[in-house]
Amino acid sequence: MTSQSETDLMNFGQTHTASTENAPMRPTILLVDDDDLSRSATSRMMNRLGYDVLQAKHGAEAIRMIDGESAPIDAVVTDVYMPGLRGSELAEILAAIRPEVPVLFVSGYEDEDMARCGVDTNRGFLHKPFGMSDLKDAMASILKPLPFCS
Template sequence: MVRILLAEDDKATRDVIARALEADGHSVTQTLDGQEALDRLAAAPGGIDLLISDVEMPGLDGVTLAERALAAEPRLKVLLISGFSGGLERAERLKGPAVRSVSKPFTLDALRSEVRALLG
């Protein structure tokens, strides 16, 4: 079972993503923002396999969250999601085999495909 940490400030989007990934057999922990996600990561070192984060969130944004999370947990995989092209442009500096991105709106099939690609 893959352990996923989901940081998304929009409740409806967060719920849909979580339900879809849980239906696929993953364990999903939901957080409302980047700081809460970072706190969860710190509380469970090595306990998360995949971070899925919205790029644009109040407070600690998804790109900064991903940078800090990868610094603390280099084996972590990251999927960034954004409804703004500028948000994903900012995420380009994180590109690598462990980091992928998807633009909103996306289909659940597209999200699942990105998750599978990251997890191998």
């Protein structure tokens, strides 16, 4: 029979990882922004908030990723003004192919500009620049809470 201290010595240096079965689910977010710096900063904040982040530089790339992604995408966060597909156009396409996926629009432009693009700034919208707390609140407003597991 081994004592507790002998067992501790035998296990010294071994790392124990939680099984994926018990690991909490991390929502997967598709982040779409043509500005590399903004996309990178937002991605880092989202990782810190507990999200897995897929990144796309423009709407067409986002559509390809959505079509080819085998894992579920829980939400899309997209800039409004981008070359090619604007964020609102991306949201329309997304609504047709994945209607269950909510969209959060982000932009540094004024509300009047957003209205011209068909974006309601009172719902699913975040003004740039934003901080982690703003992003956390905005994400909570568009994502359904995970079901309670007992």
